Amino acid sequence: MPDRPDPVTDRLARFTPAAAGLDRDALLFEAGRRSARSSRLWPLAAGLLAVSQVATLVVLWPHEPARPSVAPVAPTAAPPAAYPLPPASPDPGLWSAGSRPDVLERPGAGAAGEFVSAGPPLTAGSAPRFD
Amino acid sequence: MTPRHLAELIDRHGPALVLYARQWCAAPEDIVQDAFLKLFAQRRPPDDPPAWLFRVVRNAALDAAKADRRRQRREAAARPGAWFVEPDIDGLDAEKAVGALEQLPAELRETIVARLWGGLAFEQIAAVSGCSASSAFRRYEAGIAALRETLGVPCPTDPTR
Numbered sequence: 001m002p003d004r005p006d007p008v009t010d011r012l013a014r015f016t017p018a019a020a021g022l023d024r025d026a027l028l029f030e031a032g033r034r035s036a037r038s039s040r041l042w043p044l045a046a047g048l049l050a051v052s053q054v055a056t057l058v059v060l061w062p063h064e065p066a067r068p069s070v071a072p073v074a075p076t077a078a079p080p081a082a083y084p085l086p087p088a089s090p091d092p093g094l095w096s097a098g099s100r101p102d103v104l105e106r107p108g109a110g111a112a113g114e115f116v117s118a119g120p121p122l123t124a125g126s127a128p129r130f131d
Numbered sequence: 132m133t134p135r136h137l138a139e140l141i142d143r144h145g146p147a148l149v150l151y152a153r154q155w156c157a158a159p160e161d162i163v164q165d166a167f168l169k170l171f172a173q174r175r176p177p178d179d180p181p182a183w184l185f186r187v188v189r190n191a192a193l194d195a196a197k198a199d200r201r202r203q204r205r206e207a208a209a210r211p212g213a214w215f216v217e218p219d220i221d222g223l224d225a226e227k228a229v230g231a232l233e234q235l236p237a238e239l240r241e242t243i244v245a246r247l248w249g250g251l252a253f254e255q256i257a258a259v260s261g262c263s264a265s266s267a268f269r270r271y272e273a274g275i276a277a278l279r280e281t282l283g284v285p286c287p288t289d290p291t292r
Binding site for chain 2 (some may be wrong): 005007008009011012013014015016017018019020021022024027028030032034035083
């Protein structure tokens with residue numbers, strides 16, 4: 001389907017389309033820029049390095065030594081008056097962990113009994129005696 | 132696609148593509164630039180790069196026209212079209228030629244622009260426009276006849292005029 005010679009088409013075809021906004025050099029530059037492969041590796045590495053720097057700074061930052069905290073002393077409770085003694089062993093000859101030391105009262109224990117004071121037992125609240 | 136090949140395509144088809152896109156949108160240079168960038172980014176270049184470019188420009192220009200038809204009209208009115216570089220050719224005024232082209236139906240004007248300034252064969256125009264080659268030829272003939280009528284140029288093969 002060849003074109004027939006035509007004065008209209010001949011003259012029209014001689015018009016040059018205006019394309020002032022089409023910059024070939026800028027277009028080639030943009031094409032080259034887009035064809036460059038962008039790697040996401042270096043931003044990731046930079047981010048990791050920044051995080052590690054911050055973490056190192058936090059860990060190695062000089063801290064003040066911790067002062068021992070002085071807690072108020074609560075008043076001590078009064079000690080129990082007396083602890084109940086376990087019952088005496090039913091068999092004086094039988095020793096057990098809870099038996100009273102009544103061995104001094106057994107016959108033949110006079111040598112040890114002479115060291116026992118005749119007065120009331122000495123306790124923490126008793127007044128000193130100098131007699 | 133090498134940079135040299137791309138530069139040759141820009142030099143040879145860039146202005147015609149701008150004129151082609153100008154039929155539909157008010158910013159044809161952007162459409163054409165995007166088309167060239169898409170072509171350069173293709174892993175496998177198309178078999179017929181000019182036809183590929185015309186098809187991509189056509190689709191993008193139609194999308195742009197649909198997306199912002201109001202802005203297109205405003206911008207087109209703001210800068211009345213410098214479609215051609217020359218003010219006239221052998222007594223044919225450029226503004227008159229543009230006016231005659233604008234009066235054509237879109238499919239006829241598209242075919243004439245692709246043929247006269249794009250240098251596409253009718254088979255290529257058919258592939259771009261989505262019609263048969265014979266339809267493209269008929270559109271071209273009808274468009275030229277309408278231009279001739281509008282511009283008042285008698286048909287050289289018509290002895291009656």
